[in-house]
Amino acid sequence: MALVVQKFGGSSVADAERVFNVAKIITDCYSLGNDVIVVLSAQGKTTDGLISKAHEINPNPSRREMDVLLSTGEQISVALMAMAIERLGFPVVSLTGWQADIRTDSHYSDARIKKIGLERLRSELDRKNIVIVTGFQGVNKYEDITTLGRGGSDTTAVALAAALKADLCQIYTDVDGVYTADPRIVPKARKLDQITYGEMLELSSMGAKVLHNRSVEIAKVYNIKLEVLSSFTNTPGTLVKEAARNMEKTLVSGVAKDDNISRFALTHLKNEPGIAYKIFSLLAKHNITIDIIIQSIGRDDTKDISFTIPKLLRDQAAAILEEAKDAIGYETMDIDDTVSKISVVGAGMANNPGVAAQTFQALYEADININMISTSEIKISVLIDKKDADKALNAIHDKFFA
Amino acid sequence: MALVVQKFGGSSVADAERVFNVAKIITDCYSLGNDVIVVLSAQGKTTDGLISKAHEINPNPSRREMDVLLSTGEQISVALMAMAIERLGFPVVSLTGWQADIRTDSHYSDARIKKIGLERLRSELDRKNIVIVTGFQGVNKYEDITTLGRGGSDTTAVALAAALKADLCQIYTDVDGVYTADPRIVPKARKLDQITYGEMLELSSMGAKVLHNRSVEIAKVYNIKLEVLSSFTNTPGTLVKEAARNMEKTLVSGVAKDDNISRFALTHLKNEPGIAYKIFSLLAKHNITIDIIIQSIGRDDTKDISFTIPKLLRDQAAAILEEAKDAIGYETMDIDDTVSKISVVGAGMANNPGVAAQTFQALYEADININMISTSEIKISVLIDKKDADKALNAIHDKFFA
Numbered sequence: 173m174a175l176v177v178q179k180f181g182g183s184s185v186a187d188a189e190r191v192f193n194v195a196k197i198i199t200d201c202y203s204l205g206n207d208v209i210v211v212l213s214a215q216g217k218t219t220d221g222l223i224s225k226a227h228e229i230n231p232n233p234s235r236r237e238m239d240v241l242l243s244t245g246e247q248i249s250v251a252l253m254a255m256a257i258e259r260l261g262f263p264v265v266s267l268t269g270w271q272a273d274i275r276t277d278s279h280y281s282d283a284r285i286k287k288i289g290l291e292r293l294r295s296e297l298d299r300k301n302i303v304i305v306t307g308f309q310g311v312n313k314y315e316d317i318t319t320l321g322r323g324g325s326d327t328t329a330v331a332l333a334a335a336l337k338a339d340l341c342q343i344y345t346d347v348d349g350v351y352t353a354d355p356r357i358v359p360k361a362r363k364l365d366q367i368t369y370g371e372m373l374e375l376s377s378m379g380a381k382v383l384h385n386r387s388v389e390i391a392k393v394y395n396i397k398l399e400v401l402s403s404f405t406n407t408p409g410t411l412v413k414e415a416a417r418n419m420e421k422t423l424v425s426g427v428a429k430d431d432n433i434s435r436f437a438l439t440h441l442k443n444e445p446g447i448a449y450k451i452f453s454l455l456a457k458h459n460i461t462i463d464i465i466i467q468s469i470g471r472d473d474t475k476d477i478s479f480t481i482p483k484l485l486r487d488q489a490a491a492i493l494e495e496a497k498d499a500i501g502y503e504t505m506d507i508d509d510t511v512s513k514i515s516v517v518g519a520g521m522a523n524n525p526g527v528a529a530q531t532f533q534a535l536y537e538a539d540i541n542i543n544m545i546s547t548s549e550i551k552i553s554v555l556i557d558k559k560d561a562d563k564a565l566n567a568i569h570d571k572f573f574a
Numbered sequence: 575m576a577l578v579v580q581k582f583g584g585s586s587v588a589d590a591e592r593v594f595n596v597a598k599i600i601t602d603c604y605s606l607g608n609d610v611i612v613v614l615s616a617q618g619k620t621t622d623g624l625i626s627k628a629h630e631i632n633p634n635p636s637r638r639e640m641d642v643l644l645s646t647g648e649q650i651s652v653a654l655m656a657m658a659i660e661r662l663g664f665p666v667v668s669l670t671g672w673q674a675d676i677r678t679d680s681h682y683s684d685a686r687i688k689k690i691g692l693e694r695l696r697s698e699l700d701r702k703n704i705v706i707v708t709g710f711q712g713v714n715k716y717e718d719i720t721t722l723g724r725g726g727s728d729t730t731a732v733a734l735a736a737a738l739k740a741d742l743c744q745i746y747t748d749v750d751g752v753y754t755a756d757p758r759i760v761p762k763a764r765k766l767d768q769i770t771y772g773e774m775l776e777l778s779s780m781g782a783k784v785l786h787n788r789s790v791e792i793a794k795v796y797n798i799k800l801e802v803l804s805s806f807t808n809t810p811g812t813l814v815k816e817a818a819r820n821m822e823k824t825l826v827s828g829v830a831k832d833d834n835i836s837r838f839a840l841t842h843l844k845n846e847p848g849i850a851y852k853i854f855s856l857l858a859k860h861n862i863t864i865d866i867i868i869q870s871i872g873r874d875d876t877k878d879i880s881f882t883i884p885k886l887l888r889d890q891a892a893a894i895l896e897e898a899k900d901a902i903g904y905e906t907m908d909i910d911d912t913v914s915k916i917s918v919v920g921a922g923m924a925n926n927p928g929v930a931a932q933t934f935q936a937l938y939e940a941d942i943n944i945n946m947i948s949t950s951e952i953k954i955s956v957l958i959d960k961k962d963a964d965k966a967l968n969a970i971h972d973k974f975f976a
Contacts, residue, residue, distance in 0.1 A: 188630045222650070226657055228590045233657035240668050241653035244646035248624070251643035255628055255635035266642050270672070271717055292717070315673055315694070 174339035175297075176201055179211040179307065179329035183346050184403040185249050186216035188256075194403055195256040197344070198302060202262060207297050209336065211307040211329040212253055214245025235280035239309070239319045243269065246306035246325070253304050264302040267292065269309035269317065274328065276310035276318045282459075283318035284386075285310060285327065288335040305332065326387035334394035341396050342409075343383060348402035349410035350375065350382055353427040353569045357562050360569060364425060365408075368415045371425045372398075374517040374551040388412070415519060423527060424518035424572040429561050433463065434486040435511045435543070438493070440474040440503035448477060450500055451493075458492055460485045464513070464546040464553060474503075478544060480555065483509065511543065512561035515553040516568060528552050530571050538567035576741035577699075578603055581613040581709065581731035585748050586805040587651050588618035590658075596805055597658040599746070600704060604664060609699050611738065613709040613731040614655055616647025637682035641711070641721045645671065648708035648727070655706050666704040669694065671711035671719065676730065678712035678720045685720035686788075687712060687729065690737040707734065728789035736796035743798050744811075745785060750804035751812035752777065752784055755829040759964050760971045766812050766827060773827045774800075774814045776919040776953040790814070817921055825929060826920035826974040831963050835865065836888040837913045837946070839880040840895070842905035850879060852902055853895075860894055862887045866915070866948040866955060876905075880946060882957065885911065913945065914963035917955040918970060930954050932973050940969035 178201065180194050202208045222241050226233050250266035257264040273289030296303045307325025312318050320327050326343055333341035350372065353361040367375075369392035372383060382400055391398050391412065401409025441447050452462060465479040481489055486507065493505055521527040531552050535542060540563065544555035556564055580603065582596050604610045624643050628635050652668035659666040675691030698705045709727025714720050722729050728745060735743035752774065755763040769777075771794035774785060784802055793800050793814065803811025843849050854864060867881040883891055888909065895907055923929040933954050937944060942965065946957035958966055 191631055225650075225654060229593055229654050230657040230661040234660055237653045237656045237660065237668055240656070240670070241650060244649050244653075247646050247649075248627075248643060251639045252627060252631050254639045254642070255632040258636055258639070259632040266639055268642070268719075317670075 173205045173207070175207040175209070175336055177209045177211065177329050177333040177336070177338045177341045178344060179325055179342065180213070180344045180403055181325065181346065182213040182216050182218070182249075184344055185212055185253065190403075191252055191256045192260075194344070195253060195260055197403060198253075199257060199260050199262050202302050208302050209293070209297075209332055209338070210253070210302065210304045211325055211332065212246060212249040212304060213307050213325040214242075215249050215252075218245040218248065236316060239280050239317050242319055243306070243309045243317045246308055250304040250306050257302055257304070262302055263300055264304060265296050266304045266306075267296070268306050269328075270311035270315070272303075272305045272332075274305075274310035274331070276312055276320070278312040278314070278316070278318065280316075280318055282321040283310060283312065285320070285331045288331060290335060293332075293336065320386075324384065324386075326384035327390065330387040330390045330394075330396055330398070333396045334390055338396065340399060341391065342399045342401060343387075344401060344403040345382060346402065346404065347382060347400075348405050348407055349400055350412070351426065352424075352573050353565055354429070357429070358427070358566050358569045360566075360573065362573065364410050366411045366413065367425050368519045369412060370550050371517050371519050372412045374515065374548070375426050375428055383412075423520040424516055426517050427565055427569045427572070428515050428517070429565050430513045430515070431558060431561065432483045433480045433511060433513055434483050434489075435478060435480050435508040435555060436489065436493070437476060437478040437506040437508075438500070438502035438504075439476045439506070440472075441477060442501055443473050443475050447475070447500070450496075451477060452479075454492060454496055454500075455481075455489060458488065460489050460492070464544055464555060466544050466546070480511070480513065480544075510558045511555050512558045512564075513553050513555055514561065514564050514568065515551055516572070517551045519550050521550060521552070531568055534567045534571040535564055538563055540564050540567070575607045575609070577609045577611070577738055579611045579613065579731050579735040579738070579740045579743045580746060581727055581744065582615070582746045582805055583727065583748065584615040584618050584620070586746055587614055587655065592805075593654055593658045594662075596746070597655060597662055599805060600655075601659060601662050601664050604704050610704050611695070611699075611734055611740070612655070612704065612706045613727055613734065614648060614651040614706060615709050615727040616644075617651050617654075620647040620650065638718060641682050641719050644721055645708070645711040645719045648710055652706040652708050659704055659706070664704055665702055666706060667698050668706040668708075669698070670708050671730075672713035672717070674705075674707045674734075676707075676712035676733070678714055678722070680714040680716070680718070680720065682718075682720055684723040685712060685714065687722070687733045690733060692737060695734075695738065722788075726786065726788075728786035729792065732789040732792045732796075732798055732800070735798045736792055740798065742801060743793065744801045744803060745789075746803060746805040747784060748804065748806065749784060749802075750807050750809055751802050752814070753828065754826075754975050755967055755971045756831070759831070760829070760968050762968075762971060762975065764975065767810075768813045768815065769827050770817045770921045771814060772952050773919050773921050776917065776950070777828050777830055785814075825922040826918055828919050829967055829971045829974070830917050830919070831967050832915045832917070833960060833963065834885045835882045835913060835915055836885050836891075837880060837882050837910040837957060838891065838895070839878060839908040839910075840902070840904035840906075841878045841908070842874075842876040843879060844903055845875050845877045849877070849902070852898075853879060854881075856894060856898055856902075857883075857891060860890065862891050862894070866946055866957060868946050868948070882913070882915065882946075912960045913957050914960045914966075915955050915957055916963065916966050916970065917953055918974070919953045921952050923952060923954070933970055936969045936973040937966055940965055942966050942969070 254266040276283035307328040398412035656668040678685035709730040800814035
């Protein structure tokens with residue numbers, strides 16, 4: 173007998189038929205003798221509907237009230253799922269974030285889980301109930317409702333798995349696993365049986381929207397065995413776990429692209445210490461996440477700094493940097509929205525410098541120009557023109573997986 | 575400076591325009607220097623929509639999960655209202671039932687408020703926040719969400735007013751006060767400036783759907799000054815309070831009808847003690863509320879018992895009584911759904927036997943036959959054929975208010 177945490181996304185519970193499909197998956201797992209905790213997102217387009225209701229009334233509502241509003245979406249899901257499972261004749265109880273005692277900090281709309289009180293969860297499991305928990309939400313020290321931000325239900329699931337020392341955390345999505353590239357763009361992409369946390373992390377921060385970034389971080393820290401699989405097909409998914417000794421040694425596990433970025437360039441900065449600190453601490457203060465950073469020395473003893481950020485934050489970042497123009501001391505700010513980031517990820521590449529060379533070769537052979545390059549232990553990212561992105565993805569994928 | 579509790583029903587917050595209309599009423603009250611607590615119902619048809627979602631999945635869901643589901647309706651209302659008030663530039667905070675610490679018993683879907691913890695509410699008022707509270711819901715000792723049943727938002731408002739010793743509790747509805755009869759049926763009906771708790775209680779149990787019954791009971795016990803008024807028109811409403819010395823002494827305050835009843839008759843019961851107890855304790859055990867009861871002695875030393883119940887409970891009551899036929903020992907059970915109950919209510923009638931006589935005279939003059947009669951200190955009810963109900967209402971109203 174094991175403790176299994178299962179998470180289902182919004183499309184998996186979009187209507188009554190799908191709710192019963194998921195209820196069947198849950199009760200099958202329970203019938204095998206497992207303790208089962210289920211985490212649900214809001215149904216289909218519920219969250220978007222609530223957001224537009226809010227914006228009709230106030231284009232700029234407080235984040236606290238937005239969280240009160242949005243948290244109803246998952247509450248509806250868990251109640252309906254509990255009713256479906258009741259109908260199948262199994263013991264079940266639904267719990268909201270505050271009932272499951274999921275304690276977060278007070279960053280409304282983007283809160284982090286700090287602690288999960290286990291008393292209620294344990295007592296429901298002891299009573300042999302299937303426990304259905306709202307994803308994406310918790311409660312802060314003021315007893316106010318918080319949400320974890322989009323995709324936060326993955327984080328809820330993995331955090332629950334960690335707190336309860338679950339044997340397995342299954343993330344059900346509308347894809348049946350993690351692929352070497354997005355199959356909609358790269359027809360030859362193939363499903364991976366296994367992947368390491370590190371690779372998954374790089375892939376999910378790279379725009380492969382299979383798993384929420386923070387959920388993989390927590391899984392890695394607490395060593396939670398994750399499985400990504402589909403609630404629509406009955407096939408094995410992809411296991412995410414620490415590299416086992418006998419794990420097949422793959423050089424590259426996947427290729428991903430991210431179109432939703434903007435490239436900023438600040439030119440003619442003074443060539444003295446503290447400039448980068450000024451820029452990036454200012455942006456960090458406003459919660460703007462930076463991705464690739466390139467710094468180059470100009471010929472006239474000034475320097476240029478380029479970096480990419482999520483396109484969503486583009487206007488906010490531009491306003492902040494514009495206001496701080498004198499304090500930072502740059503000459504021009506150039507913003508480019510027509511770029512894509514292509515990333516090659518693989519735990520094996522750390523000891524194999526050939527991967528970078530092969531990546532560049534693939535791009536060269538496809539006649540694609542590289543604007544920026546950034547590398548980590550297990551990742552190579554290049555910034556290229558957006559119009560070349562799909563071609564680049566296929567070219568690199570062919571190089572490693574053909 | 576006073577503490578005012580304002581309650582708005584579902585139709586008052588049905589869309590963005592109405593939400594702002596209500597927000598204006600709230601902030602006007604706050605701007606006069608009052609502390610303001612607001613209680614909201616779910617928007618328009620939200621509750622019905624959630625119920626049909628549930629029934630699509632499970633025609634007979636547990637009441638616990640139904641409460642988890644339905645309570646989201648008010649949560650959406652309070653978040654949206656808080657956003658509207660934020661936009662008008664006033665300090666505001668929304669609170670759910672559990673956040674406002676509204677403690678109830680564990681009768682899911684029909685819970686009663688046991689206690690309201692005031693810590694959070696007081697601290698929000700101290701911070702000069704307008705406080706928007708979800709109506710209709712609370713939390714029980716298991717930290718489970720409960721709902722108070724339909725119309726329970728009135729009860730929430732009055733209970734909050736009682737707990738906080740509010741100076742006034744305003745119930746905003748889609749009518750602008752309490753009338754001497756339903757103006758849609760009795761064109762000459764006029765609005766009352768004042769009415770006593772007792773009269774209001776009789777009227778609201780009589781099918782005048784202005785105020786939820788239990789809310790009036792609480793207001794009476796805690797001596798809360800209630801005002802019933804419209805959120806659509808800017809006119810004074812009706813004050814509900816203890817009869818003041820200088821209160822205009824009206825014999826009759828209103829005439830109401832109730833069509834949603836069924837009349838049961840059990841015949842040839844043994845004429846011995848305990849028969850009525852058997853019948854009504856059995857129905858009470860199944861939570862079936864009885865209204866008028868008439869017991870008559872037949873010629874053959876048996877007796878007949880007739881009573882009315884809400885039409886909603888007709889089939890359930892019939893099944894229970896059918897099963898207990900031998901235990902009770904009746905010969906036939908007759909059920910009549912074509913009856914209406916007409917009630918005349920007035921605190922003044924206790925000392926004036928002429929009211930009953932005038933009521934019967936009005937019906938006689940209108941050629942309407944009376945099936946059953948029941949009286950209390952401040953009320954006379956008659957059961958008549960449903961087809962005569964509107965004519966009877968007008969005839970009696972003319973007699974007292976012409």
